[in-house]
Structure formats: C-alpha cells, structure tokens
Amino acid sequence: MDRAREACAVRDAWLAHGLSAHSAERAEAEDAVRELYRLIDAPAPRFTWVDSPSAGLELVRTDPAFGPVRLHTGVLPDRAEGWSPPSRLATLQSELRDRLESSVRGPDRYGWSLRPLKPEPDWEQLRSTAPREALAAGASLDRVLWVAVRDALRGSLGDAVRAPVRSALRTDSPDPLTWWGQHDASWVGHYDACARIGHGWFAAGDLAQLGLWARLARSTGWWWAGEGRCVMAERPAAVHTEPAPGAVHGEIRLHHDDGPAVRFRDGSGVYVLHGARVPGWVVTGPTVERIHAETNVEVRRAAIERIGWDAYIEQAGLRLVGTADDPGNPGFRLRLYDVPRELWGRSARLLLTVNGSVEPDGRRRQYALGVPAFLDDPVAAAGWSYGLSGEQYGRLRRRT
C-alpha cells in the first residue's frame, strides 16, 4: 500500500510539471538537449526560443534543418549514422521506452506463471477504484500502477491537454517531429514512479537517459530537434483545468469559460469547455447567428449553453408549441419549442426541462433535449426520450 501511495504522490508531482505555467528553465532544458545530442553522436545544436508551439511550428516548417519526417525504414539510409537527428532521437527514445516497458513488466502480465490466487478486479473496475481499495480487493500492484499512474497521466496530460493543443495546430502538411517537453511527463512519470518505488528492474543507462527526458519534462514546453539547431517553446502562461468527472486517480481535463483554457505567452491559445475543444467564439462571443452557422452539433450545444437556453430561444424566436407540468418534478414545467428547418438544417423540436436535483450552487440546471418534429405534447416528448408514451410518462412518480 505504501508503495502505491508513494507512486501516486510521484504521479501528482509529474502532473503538476505537465500543467506548469511557469516560464521555461532555459539553461536546464538546453543542457538536457545537448546531452541527448551527445547520445546520438550529433554536434551540439544552437537554440532558438519561442513563446508558443504555434510560433515554434512556424519556424521549423520553413527551416531545412528540420526536414520532413522520414521514419519509415524504406526511405531511411541503411546505416543509422546517415539519419537526421530527429530520426535518431526518435529511435533512441522508442528503444528506451521499449526497454523500460519490459523492465516494469511483472511475470503475471505474460500469463505463464504466478497467476493471482483470486481473480483480480477487471480493468474497468480499477479505473473507478482508489488504489487502496483495489489492492484490498486483490488487484496486483502492477495493475494498480498501470491504471492509477500510467493511464491517469496519459489521460490527463496526453489526451486531455496535449491532444487539444495539437489538434488546434494541425495542418494538412506533415510537420517535423515534435518533442513534448512537459507533456512527455505523461510517460516519463510512470517509469519514474515505478523506479522510485522499486517496481521493476532498470538498467543504470536507461535510468540515466530517462533522467534526461525527465529534466526536459520539468523545464520546457514543446521542442523540435534539427540539424545543428533546436527550436524550444516556452511553457504556457496559463493552464485551466477541472477534475475529470468521477476521477479517482487525480485525472483532470481542460476547462475555462472565461478565455482560452491554455494560453501561451504570445497570446495564442486553445479554448476548451469541460474537456471539449471549441472555436474561440463559443467562449468569447457566442451569438445566435454564429450558432446557426455552426455545423458541429456539440459545438452548437456548447455555444447555446453559454448563452443560456432561455436567451437562445428568445433571440432565435423559437415558437412555443406547448407547456405542461413535469410529472415527477413538482413545481416545474416542460416546454416544447418548434425549431424551423432553416435554422438547424432539419425540422426539429426542442424540449426544455429543469433538472430534478439541485446543482452544487443551489440552482437547478435547465437542459434541452432534441425530439422528433412530429411530437406536439411536451409530456409525450419527454416520454419519447425514454421510449415511453405520454400516457406512460405521465405516471412518473419522482425525478432526481
């Protein structure tokens, strides 16, 4: 148990590095990169610092020192010495990660020895079970670390933070290889935690190289390795997160409804609401016109919720079809609105309801459901959403 707890403390420290909005520790980062260049027998590079990943990509896309990515063996020279620094660095890291992976693999993962005495909780259960309870329920430390450290860091830093920033920058052309700096904490943190609690057998050389990637994860934003030159990006100036729903392993997701969730020092940024990347206008200036021009239904819903359903319905001039008492939710009304075909590209109706339970702020959330256009009765519309007739739904006793 103490080892699991220690591993989670290490995880949390790496999560903090991954989310850090302090300015980069430039000398430290440059030093670690020079060490990596030494490991691939490349001459030490010059460094150019920029304020954001987008500024970095702009530089490396036009600089021949960075070249196109050639990772397929078919297009690489036969001998590794002829490879460009990014290719050699990618090989170095990939081989390191392979070795680290087999270092932490316990024999039970192969399934040929040491089967657990009783069946372990399945992976899905482990995701929602705190390490202490999981171990008590017979889970192996190996699996607990896999879910509570590795998956948690990957989910938070890889999927929830790096991915939206990256997709905001994506272009059609293949970009030079990017190294993720602080976001490499998503994998560095797992092996570091395993090494610190003595879970696995690590070669000294591997730990030394892991230490270099760890120094980069603690000191810089994204960076690009080129022939004789590296472009290094500062960390963001602000990162706004919230706990991921139901998280028991410290998972977070991006969220900020008052500006970009990730803002870089040059003003560029990425807008994210409750983990979903949205265009900036959804946060800074949602209007009925923009909502109706939007084709992505999730973005449209997020934008309407920013304005508020009542205000949206009024501004869009939706026609009220009918209202009725909400069965099972005393004191609240169901309201059914007609949405003209030209607004959303198909005829639809919108059922506006009030939540059965109060929010933490004491208010009741209003929410809207799309329903088929043939429904005229609000109670029947609410029933349809559960596959029931209006008459059946009218017998609802309680809603929470």
Next chain:
Amino acid sequence: MTMNVNVTLGELTARTGLDVLDHLEREVTVPVVDGMQAQGDLIVVPLAMLGQLRVDDDGWWGVPPEGVELLRSSAGGNPHTLVADRGRCRWTTRVDDPTGLAIGALEAASVAYLIHPEHGASGIAPGRYVVRRQQERALGARPGPLRGLMFRGAGNRFVCD
C-alpha cells in the same frame, strides 16, 4: 447490513462506500418509490408497464453488497449504482427491448437503492423493473449514411448527464 425503508442518504453512503457530492442533504430519509422514477438520464419502469419487452429467464445474477454500476457517462464520469442487501435483489442485462433503450432489468425482494454522486439516492420498492437510458434527437444533425453509423436510428443518440 439491512436496508430498511427509513434510510438517510448519509447512512446509505456510509454503508456502501459510494459517495455523493457535498451539497446534497444527507440527513433526509431517502424516499422509496413504488412505481416509475427517473434519475437523470436513467429511468426505472415497472416491468408490467412495458408489454412489448422480453426479459430472458437466464442471465440473472445477485447484486453484490458493493453494488452494480448500471451506467457511467461517456466522459468516464458519474455512475448510477444499484445497491441492495445481499441476496435481496438480482439484475440481468438480457433484455430484449424494441426501443433499444433498456440496459437491464432488476428484481427486488426488498427495497433497493439507486445512488448517483449528483442526484443522490432513491429507493426502489420491491418489484420487477426495467432500467432504460434516455435518448435525444441529435440537434440539427442531418441524417446521412455516415452519421447514421454514429447515432442510434434516425439521428437519435443517448443522453449523458
């Protein structure tokens, strides 16, 4: 552990180890509903109300004391958990529902409870019920060959709260 009819939310969370958000009133007795009830995007419907639906005789299993997670939102978030005294409630997912909305059926010999971190707890009176989830018509999605794969039926999809 005996789940009598006068259980408070605080007692229920203490007994099951499940947790709810802090703003929910813990001292109030959890109401027990004999009939249809909804908890967010789930609805519990007495089996007798749904004629067109078939529940397989095989495939029932006992609800363990730590409960059964019926549904968790797509973002990995808040689960609806069914809990009951040991041996007093069984659950099956072998339900043939023409609407495609059923996630399972339960049979409670004594009061069972549905717990959710945001919605709190609700008692289910003894009886047989079907648990369905909620659907909505995707707002403004044009039905097409590709979209049809992503949504249920003609542009319908599940609601996740």
